[in-house]
Amino acid sequence: MVRITGSGMGCPDWPKCFGSYVPPTSVDQLPSDYKSEYSAYRDKKNKKFAKYLRYIGMNETADRILNDQSILAESDFNATKTWIEYGNRLVGVVIGILIAVLFLRSLKFRKTIPVLFWVSVANVVILIFQGWFGSIVVSTNLTHWTITVHMLLAIVIAGLLIYQVHKSGEAQQVQVPGSSKWVLVLCMIVLLIQVFFGTEVRGSVDVFINSLPRENWIKQLGMDFIIHRSFSWLVLLTNGIFFFQIRKTIALKTLSGAMFLLILCALATGVIMAYFNIPAVFQPLHLLFATACFGLQLMLFLKMDSSNPKSI
Numbered sequence: 001m002v003r004i005t006g007s008g009m010g011c012p013d014w015p016k017c018f019g020s021y022v023p024p025t026s027v028d029q030l031p032s033d034y035k036s037e038y039s040a041y042r043d044k045k046n047k048k049f050a051k052y053l054r055y056i057g058m059n060e061t062a063d064r065i066l067n068d069q070s071i072l073a074e075s076d077f078n079a080t081k082t083w084i085e086y087g088n089r090l091v092g093v094v095i096g097i098l099i100a101v102l103f104l105r106s107l108k109f110r111k112t113i114p115v116l117f118w119v120s121v122a123n124v125v126i127l128i129f130q131g132w133f134g135s136i137v138v139s140t141n142l143t144h145w146t147i148t149v150h151m152l153l154a155i156v157i158a159g160l161l162i163y164q165v166h167k168s169g170e171a172q173q174v175q176v177p178g179s180s181k182w183v184l185v186l187c188m189i190v191l192l193i194q195v196f197f198g199t200e201v202r203g204s205v206d207v208f209i210n211s212l213p214r215e216n217w218i219k220q221l222g223m224d225f226i227i228h229r230s231f232s233w234l235v236l237l238t239n240g241i242f243f244f245q246i247r248k249t250i251a252l253k254t255l256s257g258a259m260f261l262l263i264l265c266a267l268a269t270g271v272i273m274a275y276f277n278i279p280a281v282f283q284p285l286h287l288l289f290a291t292a293c294f295g296l297q298l299m300l301f302l303k304m305d306s307s308n309p310k311s312i
């Protein structure tokens with residue numbers, strides 16, 4: 001929603017929004033020099049971030065952030081965009097609280113099921129990092145690679161939660177031939193590569209999202225779009241092989257069917273975007289299908305036991 005409404009910069013600061021926990025509803029509530037104030041605020045934050053990047057040897061990226069003056073451009077206040085972005089943050093807070101509760105509940109399993117506890121610890125740490133990194137996405141004015149890292153971290157958080165659900169449930173593992181599990185691993189790797197290629201296409205779309213009419217977006221896309229589109233065949237092939245292999249395993253039929261259906265939905269929404277000038281509503285759907293599909297693949301992976309293939 002934030003992406004398709006262009007609300008990413010709806011709140012220029014973080015964690016507050018325009019210095020307040022209840023964001024403004026009209027420009028009159030802001031000081032007249034709010035643009036320069038928040039531009040200076042982000043500049044300070046970026047300088048600090050560039051310092052961290054230099055510590056880990058990312059000098060070129062640090063230079064790019066500091067030298068790109070467009071990063072400091074401040075948009076006009078728009079109450080709708082501000083509240084959409086703020087809504088996104090509030091949902092993030094709910095997720096944060098739930099993950100904190102999960103951590104507290106995991107304390108009692110520290111001795112009996114240590115993995116549940118440690119995964120909770122990892123999720124709290126990643127979540128804190130994710131929250132901070134969200135502020136970097138904003139301070140760098142939605143720089144492409146920061147959005148990608150932010151999204152990949154969200155997938156890691158969801159993945160760890162799926163693992164915890166699996167570990168804390170009674171679910172029995174299902175015996176499958178050893179090769180199916182490997183095919184599934186291949187499907188997951190191929191899907192993740194495709195998600196990465198997709199984020200590259202998103203980055204290219206973002207370059208002209210504000211300067212060109214929607215009808216021209218697809219025409220302007222280059223090699224990264226062609227790679228993403230063509231790689232879909234490999235995604236379809238690997239997942240198709242897995243679905244075919246697993247079709248007789250009754251206990252996994254629903255999950256693998258849902259997973260393959262999501263692949264088809266991701267493909268279909270991609271094709272619709274390509275042929276109908278990227279309709280806004282299909283942008284978040286495309287991303288949702290792709291990431292939910294990875295979630296189902298992970299659930300299948302955890303449910304599959306290939307240690308005793310002879311018993312099948």
Ligand code: HEM
Pocket residue numbers: 003151191194195196197198199201202203205206228229232235236263266267269270271273274278283284286287290291
């Ligand atoms: C199963 C196959 C596919 C997967 C898993 C997938 C996944 C993704 C992902 C994760 C993104 C990034 C979205 C974002 O960061 O907001 C993306 C973007 C995109 N994909 Fe795909 N994709 C697939 C197939 C296709 C196909 C077949 C096409 C076109 C023929 C396509 C066209 C696009 C376009 C145009 C974007 C940019 C959308 C935007 O800017 O919001 N995709 N894809």
